[in-house]
Amino acid sequence: MFDSLSGKFSQVIRTLQGKGKISEKNIQDAVQEIQNALLDADVNLRVVRRFINRTREDALGDKVLKSVDPGQQFTKIVYDRMVSLLGGEGEEKLALKGPDTTTVILMMGLQGSGKTTTSAKLAWRLQKEGRRPLMAACDLIRPAAITQLEVLGSQYGIPVYSEPDAKDPVKVALSALKAAKKDQRDVLIVDTSGRMHLDEEMMREIQDISRAISPDERLFVSDAMTGQNAVNIAREFEEKVGITGVVLTKFDSDTRGGVALSLKEIVGRPIKFIGTGEKAENLDVFYADRMASRILGMGDVVSLVEKAQEAFDAEKAEKLQKKIRKNEFDLNDYLEQIDNMTRMGGIEKILDMLPGAKGAISEDAIDKKEMLREKAIIQSMTLTERENIYIIGSARKKRIARGSGTSVGEVGHLLKKFEKMRLGMKKLAKNKKYQNALMQQMGVN
Numbered sequence: 196m197f198d199s200l201s202g203k204f205s206q207v208i209r210t211l212q213g214k215g216k217i218s219e220k221n222i223q224d225a226v227q228e229i230q231n232a233l234l235d236a237d238v239n240l241r242v243v244r245r246f247i248n249r250t251r252e253d254a255l256g257d258k259v260l261k262s263v264d265p266g267q268q269f270t271k272i273v274y275d276r277m278v279s280l281l282g283g284e285g286e287e288k289l290a291l292k293g294p295d296t297t298t299v300i301l302m303m304g305l306q307g308s309g310k311t312t313t314s315a316k317l318a319w320r321l322q323k324e325g326r327r328p329l330m331a332a333c334d335l336i337r338p339a340a341i342t343q344l345e346v347l348g349s350q351y352g353i354p355v356y357s358e359p360d361a362k363d364p365v366k367v368a369l370s371a372l373k374a375a376k377k378d379q380r381d382v383l384i385v386d387t388s389g390r391m392h393l394d395e396e397m398m399r400e401i402q403d404i405s406r407a408i409s410p411d412e413r414l415f416v417s418d419a420m421t422g423q424n425a426v427n428i429a430r431e432f433e434e435k436v437g438i439t440g441v442v443l444t445k446f447d448s449d450t451r452g453g454v455a456l457s458l459k460e461i462v463g464r465p466i467k468f469i470g471t472g473e474k475a476e477n478l479d480v481f482y483a484d485r486m487a488s489r490i491l492g493m494g495d496v497v498s499l500v501e502k503a504q505e506a507f508d509a510e511k512a513e514k515l516q517k518k519i520r521k522n523e524f525d526l527n528d529y530l531e532q533i534d535n536m537t538r539m540g541g542i543e544k545i546l547d548m549l550p551g552a553k554g555a556i557s558e559d560a561i562d563k564k565e566m567l568r569e570k571a572i573i574q575s576m577t578l579t580e581r582e583n584i585y586i587i588g589s590a591r592k593k594r595i596a597r598g599s600g601t602s603v604g605e606v607g608h609l610l611k612k613f614e615k616m617r618l619g620m621k622k623l624a625k626n627k628k629y630q631n632a633l634m635q636q637m638g639v640n
């Protein structure tokens with residue numbers, strides 16, 4: 196999967212990294228090549244356009260051209276864009292309820308996409324995690340479907356609810372749910388029949404099943420090998436039934452992978468698992484960041500990206516230091532720091548970047564709620580006010596308090612705290628020993 200795409204990406208990136216200096220033209224060329232590679236991989240045209248526009252926008256900003264290592268920075272931009280295209284960082288967890296209730300998972304998708312196999316894989320995975328799954332055989336169309344699920348069930352030690360002579364899958368699903376509850380099964384996985392093409396009657400059937408059993412998860416199972424059509428089909432399922440997550444199967448196959456890249460963006464639903472083979476253990480949790488580095492075709496792209504990130508941080512920190520030394524640190528900078536802190540998930544990291552600052556910033560600066568309140572207050576100020584807090588008199592304070600839903604006292608408190616902090620930071624920044632430590636930390640000397 197993705198072999199050809201990866202090959203092309205690494206080539207583009209290697210070319211850029213070899214260059215000490217990068218021009219706008221180089222970047223335009225690189226972006227163009229990435230566009231061709233994505234189109235060759237059968238990625239949806241609209242998705243390609245959006246991806247390319249965003250990448251170009253980021254890449255032509257100051258960030259790349261003025262950065263320490265433009266090649267690395269460009270890689271990071273492409274990587275970040277790829278991660279967000281695939282659904283962002285972290286894992287998309289299944290919506291599992293507590294063990295005292297039954298979580299219902301409905302499997303749906305085209306014929307042969309891997310619903311039955313995935314039902315069994317998922318049940319096996321959940322059972323390993325200590326759950327008690329039951330599978331329901333609600334494919335009453337394909338003659339061997341029930342047997343197939345039963346065989347898988349006995350292979351992996353998972354019970355299957357079935358009614359061999361039944362005609363109505365909605366009834367079977369309802370009875371299966373009843374049986375699951377009676378037997379205190381905490382997960383019910385409902386396998387349904389595949390739809391060859393979008394047959395209205397078949398869509399109504401899956402709609403009816405879904406309405407009857409109100410699934411907590413409605414997983415759209417899609418074969419990674421199907422072409423562009425998969426995107427339209429997913430859209431149809433999303434409209435008619437509603438998708439809560441996507442499972443991409445047959446990732447182990449040799450395909451160009453375009454569908455995988457298009458689905459999230461078009462359908463707007465997260466990819467939760469990928470199938471990488473026929474066996475029970477061949478179902479992996481989907482991680483956009485890991486997939487992105489795989490697609491970029493560089494084992495070490497992640498560390499590369501981290502290095503670029505560090506360089507970027509160091510540059511910013513240096514700028515910030517200059518401002519502090521000159522006493523030019525203003526509320527705009529402070530706001531940026533608050534945003535950084537929330538983004539990075541903690542003040543610690545920022546404080547680590549400014550050695551010695553930990554002591555200078557009082558404990559209450561680390562209060563998250565206060566941080567959000569401060570953010571609201573600063574955002575209600577004009578840019579001039581943020582640059583020069585001394586123009587903020589009582590009329591302005593009142594306006595700011597009203598705008599931010601706080602009180603005049605709270606606005607005053609923030610201004611006082613900020614002034615004190617700035618003085619403290621300035622003093623620190625004038626301290627030679629502190630400066631040396633800081634420079635060393637940033638690798639400047």
Ligand SMILES: Nc1nc2c(ncn2[C@@H]2O[C@H](COP(=O)(O)OP(=O)(O)OP(=O)(O)O)[C@@H](O)[C@H]2O)c(=O)[nH]1
Pocket residue numbers: 304305306307308309310311312313334337340387388389390444445446447448469470471472473477
């Ligand atoms: N290599 C590989 N094969 C898979 C994967 N997932 C499913 N398959 C195979 O694909 C074929 C179809 O899988 P099924 O699970 O029967 O598909 P289905 O969606 O239930 O099919 P219908 O019930 O006919 O609609 C089977 O031969 C599976 O073994 C996968 O991740 N990798």
Ligand SMILES: [Mg+2]
Pocket residue numbers: 310311312334340386387388389
């Ligand atoms: Mg099936």
